Amino acid sequence: MKRLRSLFQRDNAASADVARERLMVMISQDRLQRNQPDFLPRLQKELIEVILRYTKSSQEDIQISYHSLPQQAQLELNVTWPSRS
Amino acid sequence: MAKVVVVTSGKGGVGKTTSCASIGTALALQGFRTVLIDFDVGLRNLDLVMGCERRVVYDLINVISGEAKLSQALIKDKRVDGLFMLPASQTRDKDALTQDGVEKVIEELKADFDYVICDSPAGIERGAMLAMYFADEAIVVSNPEVSSVRDSDRVIGLLDSKTRMAENGQSVPARLLVTRYDPERVELSEMMSVKDVAEILAIPVLGVIPESESVLKASNQGVPVVHDQQADAGIAYLDAVARFLGEDRPMRFITPERKGFLSRMFGGRR
Numbered sequence: 001m002k003r004l005r006s007l008f009q010r011d012n013a014a015s016a017d018v019a020r021e022r023l024m025v026m027i028s029q030d031r032l033q034r035n036q037p038d039f040l041p042r043l044q045k046e047l048i049e050v051i052l053r054y055t056k057s058s059q060e061d062i063q064i065s066y067h068s069l070p071q072q073a074q075l076e077l078n079v080t081w082p083s084r085s
Numbered sequence: 086m087a088k089v090v091v092v093t094s095g096k097g098g099v100g101k102t103t104s105c106a107s108i109g110t111a112l113a114l115q116g117f118r119t120v121l122i123d124f125d126v127g128l129r130n131l132d133l134v135m136g137c138e139r140r141v142v143y144d145l146i147n148v149i150s151g152e153a154k155l156s157q158a159l160i161k162d163k164r165v166d167g168l169f170m171l172p173a174s175q176t177r178d179k180d181a182l183t184q185d186g187v188e189k190v191i192e193e194l195k196a197d198f199d200y201v202i203c204d205s206p207a208g209i210e211r212g213a214m215l216a217m218y219f220a221d222e223a224i225v226v227s228n229p230e231v232s233s234v235r236d237s238d239r240v241i242g243l244l245d246s247k248t249r250m251a252e253n254g255q256s257v258p259a260r261l262l263v264t265r266y267d268p269e270r271v272e273l274s275e276m277m278s279v280k281d282v283a284e285i286l287a288i289p290v291l292g293v294i295p296e297s298e299s300v301l302k303a304s305n306q307g308v309p310v311v312h313d314q315q316a317d318a319g320i321a322y323l324d325a326v327a328r329f330l331g332e333d334r335p336m337r338f339i340t341p342e343r344k345g346f347l348s349r350m351f352g353g354r355r
Contacts, residue, residue, distance in 0.1 A: 015275055023235060030235070034239075
């Protein structure tokens, strides 16, 4: 029945599934940010500025991720740049 | 020992005040002395939904600032024994709502009542934070709709971090009340199911209130919808409160009503 209906109602079909998927992505991001310190965006921005000053990286070559562990917080920094040939 | 329960949601217009009125009424019908506090300073509405707007003399802010005694500000419900409400101020600035003041009022009410139900304003500003701060339990009201669910998740995060219980290393037990539920649209996959919402928010379900014309009718008349035992929404609130009190009741109104040909053609919605 459901399938039969969806044949005729392509537009509406499964919009609830879309809602659920979008929410799950959004909320997992929200939850990550909720535990992050307020200064993190500024710290990230400044770190990127400093790294760009010294290396020939582009912005996409710099990855900063924050991990909240039970005892301590961790900042992971991955930078790549073209080595001189 | 009295329990302080906050009814909250983050998003506005999802049915906090309607739910608060019906839950409080149902608790009082069960014989518990219950008081409802409206925390929405400047935009009070609980008095309208309860139908006692013309009897408001003093309000929460008057009590906090010492201009009136608590007993002068409490309004006794005309329909149910043991049910009272404390209205919000309509005119005052919400900075007059202080944590110490709210604590004093709640402590005083706890001595005299079984349940203190705090009707939170929308948003996450001062009024909402104070409504949840002293809570022993929370009822999170959500519509099966993306922005409402997201805001509810934010509020659950605040219950876990910005309340007195959280500061003491505990978390406020929260349960989900899904309102404006339309089982027919859920079956057509046009609306998220209560199971979807509960999985995303990861809290137990207290109840599901179906979308119902009786809710508007009830607020038009100033009679909490739980009094309307012909209406599915009214029955659903009674069920939710029974579950709140620990009873195990199956969920109703979560599958579409099977309609006959005639009512399909001519509409038989209540």
